[in-house]
Amino acid sequence: MTREEARQLGRIAVGAGVAGAVGAVGAALGAGFVVLLKRQAAHARAIIGKPFGEVAPFADKVYKKSYGDPVELLLLGDSIAAGLGAEDADGTLGARLAKGIAKKTRRAVRLTTAAKVGSESWMLPEQLMSLLPSYRPDVAVIVVGGNDVTHRVPIADSVKHLTESIEALRVRGAAVVVGTCPDLSALRALPQPLRSLGARASRQLASAQAQAAHGAGAYVVSLADVVGPFFITNPDEMFSLDRFHPSAVGYKRTAKAMLPSVLAALGVRDQVPFGHRAPTPT
Template sequence: MPVSSPPRVVVLIGVLVTGLGFVVGAVGGARVLLARQAATARRLIGKPLGERAPDADRVWKKSYGDPLDLLVLGDSIAAGLGAERRKDTLGGRLARGLARSLQRSVRLRTAAVVGSESSALAGQLEALPSDYAPDLAVIVVGGNDVTHRVPVATSAGHLEAAIAQLRERGAEVVVGTCPDLGALRPVPQPLRSLGSRMSRQLAAAQAAAAVRSGAHAVSLAHVVGPFFITNPEEMFSLDRFHPSALGYKRTAKALLPSMLTALGERDEVPFGHRPPAS
């Protein structure tokens, strides 16, 4: 999303007002209430962070040697927007956690682009060198699909196609499904509940597509979502939409078990994690 565009939470509010308008179009009072809620939320939302996250691409824990190649694709969360230091981005957190668990260096490449919808995954893959073959790829995408009202089946189809391409490159794949947009406190009720329902529908479709395609799926709404709901001041960054350093730490911790399982380093699948179909 360009810097000149309104903050993504404001876009979400507009989308949800439109969505609820279809449901309660005959009730003029409800529309007035929703419009007032949207105006209130806009006043509460912080300034956007821009469109660049810290560059975390490097070899982490070089002293361990024999680097494993980790690729991160998706949207602004995958890119690490909201973190102030590269080690606090999602990619930085994942690389460090994986290196410590495996006692092996991790070479991180971040292809994620701020503002991306699932349709952008194809372009992120096309931008990679043709001979690049990551050992493991992590995809986190979906929030922009919800705010831009992309049909669930269309979003899931783009994700499935990206997974297929990654598998052709020889990569194991882990998908962090769409976060629960109901955690966005600046969005008042009933708008927040509608956002939650829409994001959970997409997350379910993403999980099914991932498992069907041979990838591991992690329900971020179940595994890490409660932390964002109960501790929003700590888990969100200044824009009150993207994760803070602590938010990324929790998100990486939620993804790491499935990453290790995908690499054959762990057998059990924790709650909220779905292995590929056998």
């Protein structure tokens, strides 16, 4: 998350805080709550910085080329999908997924990353437009939502763009796996009550994403369930230097957690574990 994203999180918290505080205990306490949240957001911006800039490591290539018959893997979404926070290309989510797919399928994997740092759900169609019309991914992985929360994008708008992108990918012949919005309660760099407000908004979006993605025929992975506890209990290991994006270890754990649905989407396995949801057969 960049400084601007932290600033926007402060703004959505202020909006939510005003409504809750005014409704519960009156305007005077509401005003004090706003001041508190503004101070907390300013402090968060001061400590976050941009140690990685705003460009993720470039990881696109063919993994395990000697296996042949490459699987076409596409990554769409925000900074997590792009791999910001990883020290090098091999530590990104895309690279980790590619290696996991290659190991299980004994096929090469060609990774294409259209995800961009700072993206919101409305930018998914733009990412698809950046691909050649002839490009046909075997499986597309989408991770998006954190910036929708911090930028106060209405949930209905977020899921609309997500659904349309899933449908467009399926027209291309791709199976789709959606990692829902991470639970922002893991972001210890945000003090309370700012963190709780962001966490509540992220959980609401994740629930709506899961319902919409499943309805559109995608596999759904609840990142809050399958990997969130690791970030909460081991933040020093799982987060990168900015305390917002995953580290290489965090991406390794996230890829491992998402892999069952990716493999199921490819027809390599039948069942998916807790925190995963397969599309309803048609």
